[in-house]
Amino acid sequence: MNLISKGFAGTLESGDIFIEIEKSEQPGIHIDLQSKVKNQYGKQIFSVITETLKENGITNVNVKAVDQGSLDCTIRARVTTAIYRGCGRTDYRWE
Amino acid sequence: MKNSAMREIPDYLLEKGEFSLYNPLITEGLKKKESLSSAERQKQSRKIISSLEKAVTLSGLRDGMTISFHHHFRDGDYVVNYVIDRLAEMGFKHLRLAASSLTNIHAPLIRHIQNHVIDSIETSGLRGELAEAISKGLMDIPVTFRSHGGRAYAVSSDQLHIDVAFLGAPSCDPFGNANGYSRDTEDTSACGSMGYARVDANYADKVIILTDHIVPYPNIPFGISQYQVDYIVEIPEIGDKNKIMSGATRYTNNPRDLLIAQKAVDVIAASGYFYDGFSLQTGSGGAALATTRFLREKMLARNIKANFALGGITGQIVKLHEEGLIKKLLDVQSFDLDAAESLKNNRFHQQIDANYYADPFSEGSVVNELDVVVLSALEVDTEFNVNVLTGSDGIIRGAIGGHQDTAAGAAFSIVVAPLTRGRNSSILDHVTTLTTPGDTVDVVVTDQGIAVNPLRPEIKERMKKAHIPLSTIEELKEKADKIVGIAEPLPFDDQVVGIVTYRDGSILDVIRKIRSDQ
Structure with a gap:
């Protein structure tokens, strides 16, 4: 998929994660993560975000993630939504 | 021998030093009969001190000593910050702060720790900015955490010796009968029971009551009895009663x-x-x-x-x-x-x-x-x-x-x-x-x-x-x-910040x- 604008999803509520994605000039996936549980789950959150981006064919991207203790399923959902919104697409593949 | 009332007392009764001869003029501190009315005596109570600074000086507090507080006002407590600010201004250093507990409202202590006014802390718990700063290594000496029962035992057994207790009380009469409420007036900053403060009042060398309501004698029922109280200081506000329930x-x-x-x-x-x-x-x-x-x-x-x-x-x-x-x-x-x-x-x-x-x-x-x-x-x-x-x-x-x-x-x-x-x-x-x-x-x-x-x-x-x-x-x-x-x-370091x-x-x-x- 191709990012045509910034994509946002999520909130700053407890248990949620706010995701903002934007096309990057530099190649690769760049994640800026703020999280209350970064020490314990930072690596896991990074890998879920990265996997979700790759599954959707997003390779050059800046991600800002503000996590409030979200679970993996939430992270995946918010990242996917942000991608679709950034790509201007609504043809979701519901699992 | 004759005593000062001119009664003959046999000498053998005095030999062991168990008794002395009646002579009220030479007995130090013995309360003399006064003709003032009770109302006038309440007004002239020598326990009421005009400022906290004077009371502190009278208490004999020195650098390195242990001071104590209670936490019955929880997040609404004004006493700890008020007292430590005054002690810092007076130039005290290296004090040990033994509170029954500390909460979010005590974040200003960070500065006093940095300035060595407070060197060590004893408490049941810590919250908020102060807790975070201490977790990240603010203090050289680790904080000692005790349960409420553990603290009571430590104080009563002198493992934790309190030199001066600063106890906020929503009501206190001119002679030190203090409580967490008052039956005389609705207008007090009630905190209810004074259970933790009573331990400090029992065992501290000197007890200073801080109150925003001096009520008529006798303030009954009382949580802290007059015989345990050395000085009373009136301050504008000891706490916010609406915040007792927070946290x-x-x-x-x-x-x-x-x-x-x-x-x-x-x-x-x-x-x-x-x-x-x-x-x-x-x-x-x-x-x-x-x-x-x-x-x-x-x-x-x-x-x-x-x-x-x-x-x-x-x-x-x-x-x-x-x-x-x-x-x-x-x-x-x-x-x-x-x-x-x-x-x-x-x-x-x-x-x-x-x-x-x-x-x-x-x-x-x-x-x-x-x-x-x-x-x-x-x-x-x-x-x-x-x-x-x-x-x-x-x-x-x-x-x-x-x-x-x-x-x-x-x-x-x-x-x-x-x-x-x-x-x-x-x-x-x-x-x-x-x-x-x-x-x-x-x-x-x-x-x-x-x-x-x-x-x-x-x-x-x-x-x-x-x-x-x-x-x-x-x-x-x-x-x-x-x-x-x-x-x-x-990611813990080796340094111990709490015991x-x-x-x-x-x-x-x-x-x-x-x-x-x-």
């Missing part, structure tokens, strides 16, 4: 907390300790507080009344008392204004001090007479050990309170916690900080299951008989892991510095 004692509408509370009550009802005349305590924290509500229904349904409730008294408990469902209340600390009001008005709502409450070496400690206690936890591990002091991020954010004391004292102790909080599991292989040993914890109740400590097989049998579904603690842990994943170890003591003063665990570069 740990918030009232819950959270459905998960209510679910846990409901399950906890089912467990109590099946435990064998739910009988007519039983005794109970509920700790702070949403689910533990909510338990009282559901317990009421169960008590009515089975026609069971409690002999007494201990605490940590809440408005919920007061309601049951006023309804006749709980005969008597023993109150070391009033958790909300309803409790404070009840202490003032209800004849069988008794104020007790922390030694009476939970002294670990005293036969009559009320905790030892408890049947059931319901306690909250931040973390529990598969050995049933509990952490109520540090968060899953390793930062201090709680208090031992009476947790250790009641778990050890009660015949049946229940620990309640949600299985997960956000992305943190409450059930772990090892708690971050050990505050209550697992062999004193009998049942863990979560929203996702109940586990009985294998040390109590008879309880397990009773639960089975009552058709209460049980899990093992390991099953609860696996359930939580499936939801949140496996946490990586926290967690058990009730007898022995070291149970240490809290290490958390690296803040993460």
Whole structure:
């Protein structure tokens, strides 16, 4: 998929994660993560975000993630939504 | 020999030095007869000192000494910050601060620690910015954490010697009878019971009462007696009574907390300790507080009344008392204004001090007479050990309170916690900080299951008989892991920032510095 604008999803509520994605000039996936549980789950959150981006064919991207203790399923959902919104697409593949 | 009243006294009575001859003029400090009226004498009380600075000077406070405070105002406390600010201005250094507990409102202490006004801290707990700064290595000397019973014992046995106690009191008469409320006026900053302050008043070398309401003598009932009080200082405001209830004692509408509370009550009802005349305590924290509500229904349904409730008294408990469902209340600390009001008005709502409450070496400690206690936890591990002091991020954010004391004292102790909080599991292989040993914890109740400590097989049998579904603690842990994943170890340094003591003063665990570069 191709990012045509910034994509946002999520909130700053407890248990949620706010995701903002934007096309990057530099190649690769760049994640800026703020999280209350970064020490314990930072690596896991990074890998879920990265996997979700790759599954959707997003390779050059800046991600800002503000996590409030979200679970993996939430992270995946918010990242996917942000991608679709950034790509201007609504043809979701519901699992 | 003749005494000064010209009566002949045989010499042999004086030989052992047991008696002296009557001569009131030479006996130092003996109160002379005065012709002033009682009203005038109250006005001229020499205990009332015009400023805190003067009272401090009179108390003989020196650098390096230990000063103490109580936390009955919780987040509404103005006394600690007010006093330490004055002591800093007066140039005091290297003091040891021995508070019964410290809360969010005490963040200004950070500056006084940096400036070496305060060198070390003794407390039941720490919260907010101060707790975070200390977790990240603010202090050279680790903080000593004690339970309420542990502190009472340490103070009364002189392991923790208090030089000067600064005790905020919502009412005090000119001679030092002080209390957490006043029957003379509605207009006081009530905090209810003065249970922790009474220990300091009993054992400190010098006692200074800070009050915003000097009331007429005699201020009865009193929590602190005049003979324990050296000086009285009037200050504009000692605390905000509307904030007593904040923090740990918030009232819950959270459905998960209510679910846990409901399950906890089912467990109590099946435990064998739910009988007519039983005794109970509920700790702070949403689910533990909510338990009282559901317990009421169960008590009515089975026609069971409690002999007494201990605490940590809440408005919920007061309601049951006023309804006749709980005969008597023993109150070391009033958790909300309803409790404070009840202490003032209800004849069988008794104020007790922390030694009476939970002294670990005293036969009559009320905790030892408890049947059931319901306690909250931040973390529990598969050995049933509990952490109520540090968060899953390793930062201090709680208090031992009476947790250790009641778990050890009660015949049946229940620990309640949600299985997960956000992305943190409450059930772990090892708690971050050990505050209550697992062999004193009998049942863990979560929203996702109940586990009985294998040390109590008879309880397990009773639960089975009552058709209460049980899990093992390991099953609860696996359930939580499936939801949140496996946490990586926290980045602790070697430096010890906190010493967690058990009730007898022995070291149970240490809290290490958390690296803040993460």
